[in-house]
Structure formats: C-alpha cells, structure tokens
Amino acid sequence: MPFYPPSWVPKLPVDPPDSISVADFVLEENWGRHPLGHAKAPFTCGLSGKSYSMLEVKERVDLLARGLSKELGFEPNTGSEWDKVIAVFSLNTLDTIPLAWATHRLGGIQTPANAVYNASELEYQLKNSKAKALFTCLPLLQTAREAAQRVGIPPNRIYILELPKEYTGDQKVPDGMKTVDDLMREGAKLPRLEPLKWEQGHGAKRTAFLCYSSGTSGLPKGVMISHRNVIANTLQISTHEKPDRDAKKPAATQSDYTENVLGLLPFSHIYGLVFVCHASVYMGDGVIVLPKFEFNSTLKAIQDYKISTLFLVPPIIILMTKNRDTLAKYDLSSVHAIITGAAPLGKETAEDLHKMYPKWVVRQAYGLTETCTVVTATKPTDVWFGSSGSILPGFECKLVTLEGHEITGYDQPGELLVKSPSVVLGYLNNDQANRETFQDGYMRTGDEAVVRKAPSGHEHVFIVDRIKELIKVKGHQVAPAELEAHLLTHPAVNDCAVIQVPDDHSGEVPKAFVVKSPQVGLEESDRMIARSIQRHIEKDKAKYKWLAGGVEFIDVIPKSPSGKILRRLLRDQEKEKRRKAGAKI
Template identity: 75%
Template sequence: MPFYPPSWVPELPFDPPDHISISEFMLTEHYGRNPLGYSRSPFTCGLSGKHYSALEVKERTDYLARALAKELGWLPNEGSEYDKVIGVFSVNTLDTLPLAWATHQLGGIQSPANAAYSAAELEYQLKNSGAKILFTCLPLLATAQEAAQKAGIPKNRIYLLEVPTQVTGGKALPSGMKTVDDFIREGEKLPRLEPLNWKSGDGAKKTAFLCYSSGTSGLPKGVMISHRNVIANTLQIAAFEKPFRDTKKHPLNQSDYIENVLGLLPMSHIYGLVVICHASIYRGDGVIVLPKFDFATTLQAIQTYKINSLFLVPPIIILMTKNKEMLAKFDLSSVWTLFTGAAPLGKETAEDIQKIFPSWSIRQGYGLTETSTVVCSTSPDDIWFGSSGSLLPSIEAKIVTLEGNEVTGYDQPGELLVKSPAVVLGYLNNDKANKETFQDGYMRTGDEAIIRKGPKGHEHVFIVDRIKELIKVKGHQVAPAELEAHILTHPAVNDCAVIQVPDDDAGEVPKAFVVKSPSVGLEESDHVLARQIQKHVEEHKAKYKWIKGGIEFIDAIPKSPSGKILRRYLRDKEKETRRASGARL
C-alpha cells in the first residue's frame, strides 16, 4: 500500500509552476517568496562578513546574465539548454548561486563539481556534461586548468569565482582572467536580455542542474534536475516547516520568521544546493557561507553571526560529541535546531549531542540527488531519534521487498520507492540506469527502509542502509550504519566504518575499520583494544551482528564531502589485502 504524509502536514499552497525558470521563482515575489526587501542578505561570507542584500543579488544576477550572453553568444531563447552548460568547480562562494540563476536566465545549465575532485574526475564530468566553460576559484585553479585542457575547454573559457583572502592566503588573482565581478561590471552597461518565452511544461522538461551521483559502484551518473524539480522541493520543504515556523513569528508585529543558517556544506552537493541555498533563501533566511570545514572557524561563525539553524552531516556531529571542551569555548546560544542529512545519524549519536545541548531540536532528513533532495524530514514538534521523519507534502512512497512484494504494514523492511514532483528527469545518456531506477512513476531509491508509527501517532520513515551494502549473515540482514552508530559510543573510537567480508560458515560477517580516539595511549595494545570494542558490540547486539570479521585500525575513514562513508574504498582495500594473503575473496 502507498504511504502518504501525516494528516498534520499541509498541502502545497499551489502546484509547482512548470513554465518558469528557477531564477524567476527565486528572484521575484510572484510565487510566494519572502519579499526581497524584507529578507536577510541571501549570502554572507562567514570569514570576511561581505554580503549583498536580496535586491542587490537580483541585480547582480541580471548583470551577470547580460555579460555572459555577450561573452559567449548565448541568447535566452536560442538553442537547447545543453548548448549552454557551465561547469562549476569551486569551494562555496557568495556568487555560486547567483551564477546558477544567471545561467538559468540564459536558458542554460549549471553542472557543479565536487571541490575534492582530482583532475581526472573533473575531466570526466566536464566531458560527460558537455560543459562549454568552467568557473573555478584560485585554490583549485591548477586542477581546473589541467582538467579543462583535457576536456577541450580553452584557457579563455576558464573564469574565476572570488573567495576570501583567508582562503587564498593573500595570493593575487592571475592577470587576464575574468572574474564574476568583472562580468557584473560589464553587464551593468549592457541592455536587458529578453525574458525566456517558455510555455506550459517547459520548466518541467528543461534541465537546470546537472549534478553527478556516484551511487555505490561505477562511474558517477549525470542527474538531470529540471527547474520544476527544484521549485517543487523548495515548496515542499517550506510547506512542511510552515506550521512550526509560524509559531516563531515576531511576538510584536507578527512578521514572518526569518533566521541565519549555516552554509558550510558544499553547494555542489544536492543537500547544500537545494535545502540550504534554495529553500532557505526562498523563505527569506540568510546563509552564512563558509568555503571549507574548520571546526574552530565554524563555531566562531555560529557565534559571530548568531546562526539559528545548523545544517550538518553526521561526521561533524560526531566530532562535536567528541570535543565538548572546544564547544564550551564558544557562545552557541543562538542555535535552536540542528538538521542532519546525506548519511544516517545513529540514535546513539543523536542522544549524545542532545545531552550536550538539551534545548536544541535534533532533526534528520532523507533524500537523494534523484529526488532533488528531501523526501522526508523530522518536524521540530515530532522528533524521534533514529527516524528520518515524515513524508513531505505531495510525496507518495511504497516499500517493496526484495522478492517484489509490496509491504502493507508497519515494521516490515523493503526497498523505498518514491513518487514526487521533485523526482528528476533521469540520468544523462544512460538508458540502462534509467530503466533500473525509474519505474511506473516511482523512483527506486536503492535504500532499505521501514515505516513505523511514532510516539505521537504519526508515520515515520527509518532508513536502514543501502541495499547493496547490507551484510548477509546466515540469511540475516545486518545494516553497517547500525553497527557504526553503536561502535562510535565506545570511548576509544573516534570514527568507524563497517563492511562485509566472506566467511565459510556464515557467508558474510561484519568487519570494522576503526579510527582511535586521541585519548588512546600509545602503550595500549591494538589486540586488547579490538577485543574491548568487539565485546562492546556483543553486550548490546544480537549474535549475528557481532564483529566476527575482526577490527582493523586505520588513520581515517574515507568519506565524501557530504559525509557519506565511502565503503567501496574499504571493500577494495580489503580485497587487495585478502588477495595478497591468499584468503577467500
């Protein structure tokens, strides 16, 4: 049976429009956006304090679009969006989103790339997306130039997004390279562009962002995200949170509640791109932009800019729970909520951070690039640790067992399938993946989930783990994320990851890779410590979940910039080790 949002979740105020660009949706007040003149500065640099008002951002976006049109010969109503693909390889900047919205005014596509990419990885995305130009930043320039050359992008088509001197070390911009600010100064003197003359349906079928999703294997896939997809999820998030935000209105003049949010997560990742940079801005909030993660710098920004909402990922939350002394050095009293996504947050870790900050609402959401982000989210009024919350408006979900049978009740695991106006157009030039993922109007997530009824009577979604990464022990399914969350509660563990290894008797058994806490003394035996951690699991988990594959201590757990554990790298490492020793693969 299909599952729907709880009865308390309001419907969308109107159908997501399908005839406009994201730029028009975000920079005008025709579609419910918080009035520009009564919004916080959309983007403020958390290092320098530099910012532009919402009206200035609209103006800068328009000027940038005019100058790009002249520079590249791209006109709004000529050619396909795939003739106008702009690659972006940069840390977070004040102009990353205005550049995207300017591209949309030209009828083009922004393809954001992971700032941690190597030249070879960036080259692949530039070629696969068909990017014609590349915007980068000074710290990543050498990598960008190498990749662009191999992808056939000429030097005069590489441009710069400006970052604070704290990131560049005061290094001067290369002479002869144009920056976003150069384009904006040129565009101010140029005539207005003709508006997009889209008809009904164009916004639902034209790609706005081409983001790359790696999944659990193979090369990254280009995900075609339409204008309507982003608009829909922005409206879904806003509608879902409106009942609670309405209770936080100003007590005197009842003006709409607006706040400052943390803009630390990569704008190249769908979580940062839509949840932080579209949903927050649409509601009039201000994003405090940080180009990269530094623990002390992040805490300082929260204190300085009185940030109210923290959008984080589990590794940062784990770091917070392990460094209470550092937290105590900063005034974090402005914070009322911490929201996490991109990877599961264990119940134990949620409880740990709640003990440190009893007044915070610790919330979790779940989504994918293929759903233009959020599928379900925790309401501040209905928090249940371990849950990813309730379905957002206009979302329908099904749970299907591995045998293909549809689940009809609670507490029955299976693959989560999602139907939503935010489900994307598909994968670029990948018919095989499209057929496997998008079926009968639903998107197959590849994640095992369970629907449960919460303490307040509302349905909650629990994400167990990626189906491909579940460990099969004598027919039992073991979720790595569950074991990781428990192992992290051991005081000697700073970080960990769990994978499956072959076993003659059980088929597979769990093996843990562990990063030791700095508090562990050099004199302590690895063998003794490993046995203590195994016993910690054995005292709390069923026998088939015990770490019988052993524990290996390593320096760092491989993770994506969004905090997702890259278990495939550990599986490859394990295979090489076993191959060298002659053990079973």
C-alpha cells in the same frame, strides 16, 4: 499500500509551476516567496562579513546574465539548454548560487563539480556534460586548468569565483583572467535581456542543474534536474516547515519568521544546493557561507553571526560530540536546531549531542540527488532519534520486498520507492540506469527503509542502509550503519566503518575499521582495544551482528564530502588483501 505525509503536514499551496525558471521562482514574488525587501541578506561570507541584500543579488544576477550572454554568446530564447552548459568547480562562494540563477536566466544549465575532484575526475564531468565554460576559485585553479585543457575548454573560458582574502591570503587573480565581478561590470554596459519565453511544460522538461551522483559503483552519473524539480522541492520543504515557523512569528508584528542558517556544506552537493541555498533563501533566511569545513572557524561563524539552524552531516556531529572542550570555548546560544542529512545519523550520536545541548532540536532529513533532495524530515515537535522524520507534502512512498511484493504494514523492511514532482528527469545518456531506477512513475532509491508509528501517533521513516551494503549473516540482514552508530559510543572509537567479509560458516560477517580516539593510552595494546570494542557490540547486539570479521585500526575513514562512508573503497582494499594472501574473496 502507499505511505503519505501525516495529517499535520499542510498541502502544497500551489501546484509547482512548470513554465518558469528557477531564477524567476526565487527572484520574483509571484509564487509565495518571502518578500524580497524584507528578507535577510541571502548570502553572507562567514569569514569577511561581506554580503548583498536580496534586491542587490537580484540586480547582480541580471548584470551577470548580461555579461555571460555577451561573453559566451548565450541568448535567452535561442538553442537548447544543452548548448549552454556552465561548469562550476569551486569552494563555496557568495556568487556560486547567483551564477546558477544567471545561467538559468539565459536558459542554460549549471553542472556543479565536487571541489575535491582531481583533474581526471573533473575531466570526466566536463567531457560528459559538454560544458562550454568553467568557473573555479584560486585554490583549485591549477586542477581546473589541467582538466579544461584535456577537454578543449580554452584558457579564456575559465573564470574566477572570488573567495575572501581571509581564506586565500595573498593569492591574486592571474593577469588576463576574468572574475564574476568583471562579467557583471561588463553586463552593466549592456542592454537588458529579453525574458524567457517559455510555454507551459518547458520548466518541467528543461534541465536546470546537471549534478553527478557518486553511486555505489561505476562512474558518476549525470542527474538531469529540471527547473520544476527544484521549484517543487523548495515548495515541499517550505510547506513542511511553515507550521513551526508560523509559531515563531514575532508577537508584535505580522512579518514571517526568518533566521540565519549555516552554509557550510558543499553547494555542489544536492543537500547544500537545494535544501540549504534554495529553500532557505525562498523562506527569507540568510545563509552564512563558509568555503569549506574547518572546526574553529565554523564555530566562530556560528557565534559571530548568531546562526540558529546548523545544516550538518554525521561526521561533523560526531566530531562535535568528541570535542566538547572546543565547543565550550564558543557562544553557541543562538542555535536552536541541527538538521543532518546525506548519511544516517545513529540514534546514539543524536542522544549524545542532545545531552550536551538539551535545547537543540536534533532533526534528520533524508533525500537523494535523484529526488532533488528532501523526501522526509523531522518535525521539530515530533523528534524520534534514529528516524528520518515524516514524508513531505507532495510525496507518495511505498516499500517493496526484494521479490517485488508491496509492504503494507509497519516494521517491515523493504526498498523505498518514491513518487513526487521533485523526482528528476533521469540520468544523462544512461538508458540502462534509467530503466533500473525509474519505474512506473516511481524512483527506486536503493535504500532499505522501515515505516514505524511514533509515540506521537505519526508515521516515521527509518532508513536502514543501502541494500547493496547490507551484510547477510546466515540469512539475517545486518545494517552497517547500526553497528557504526553503536561503535561510536565506545570511548576508544573516534570514527569507524563496518563492511562485510566472506566467511565459510556464515556466508558473510561484519568487520569494523576503527580510528582510535586520541585519548587511548600508549600502554593499551591494539589487541586489548579491539577485544574491548568487540565486547561492546556483544553486550548489546544479537550474536549474528557480532564483529566476527574482527577489528582493524586505520588512520582515517574514507568519506565523500557530504559525509557518506565510502565502504566500497574499504571493501576493495579488503578484497585485494585477501587476494594477495590467497584467501577466498
């Protein structure tokens, strides 16, 4: 029995169009977007205050597309999109997303690279994607140059996305290098480009973004995201949000509700790319852009720009709950909602934040790069802590056991499979991964989930954990995320991760890696603190969930920029330690 969106979720207003580009969808008013002239400035720098109106951004995209066409020889209706791949390796800037739209205007692809990559990691993506040009920013220029040289991208095909002086200080663009503004100035001297001449189906077949999924093992996989995929999820998100936004419409006017949202999450990650940037701009909201996370400047931006919705990840929320005094220094009264994604937010952490700010609605969303982001999201009036919310319109989901049997009832865990027009084209040049992931019209998420009926009567989806990361203790499944969420409520725990370690008696048992809170006194021994942490679990959890593998204190929990705990790194380190000690691995 498939699971569908609850009855309160409206149907999609239109079938996601498949003959237009993402740029046309966002920059024209033909498909239900908020009127361009009445939208908030789509991107505003949270450090300098610099911004462009929606109409100015549309003009800048046109000028940049002209400049790129002349500079790189890309013509709108000539060749394949794979001949026009532009890589972006940068912190968040005002022009990151407009650059993508300008690339789409030429029928090309943007491949965004993680800003924390080293030269070898960037080299792999540049080579795998066959990028023809690379856009970067001054703080990352040295790494960009090194990777570009290795794959044969010449120096004159590296361009600069400019960051505010408040971030870069006295750094200047090296002589001879062109910036995005330089390309726009050159574009202003050139004739207008001919429009894309796409037939029906082209938008569903052509790749718009080539994002790289970190996965749980092996090299990152290039995920081919079509124009229709982005359009579909933008429509799914905006349709899901519409009833609650309509309820906020100003009483004295018929204009739609708009707000400022936090643009802190990396625009290279699918969460920031689609949910924050495309859906928000489509709905007329303003994205307050920050280059990267810094606690105090983020709080100041929320205060100064009266940001209403904070798109965050669990590590930042955990930091907020552990630093109440810092938060108290800023006026955060404009905030009415937190939306968290990219990794599960524990029920206990959500409750802590709600106690601190009772007026904030703590919402959770779930999605993947392979679904072009959001599959489920919390409705503001139907919050259930620990849940990832209800299924979005246009999605069909089902749960299957490890043996392949379909689950038809509530409270029965199984792998989540999803079907939607936002499910991507597949992985680039990876037939085996495509066969394993995309089957019978469904995308296998690799996540164990449970469907439960909320007190409201609506179905909610709970993500238990990655199937490959579940700990098997005497046949019982233990979700690391559940234990991590509970551990964070211990006063001595600032951050944590749980992995499985082998055990002769139980097969596997949980082991916790803990970053101690700064409040822990020097007189307290690690042994005493570890035992206190173990008792904290033993008090509230079944015996098979106890930390029989012990507690180890470390300085930092390894995480991806989107906030996912990199348990694989901890497992590898643990295996190596056990191997050297001659133990079973």
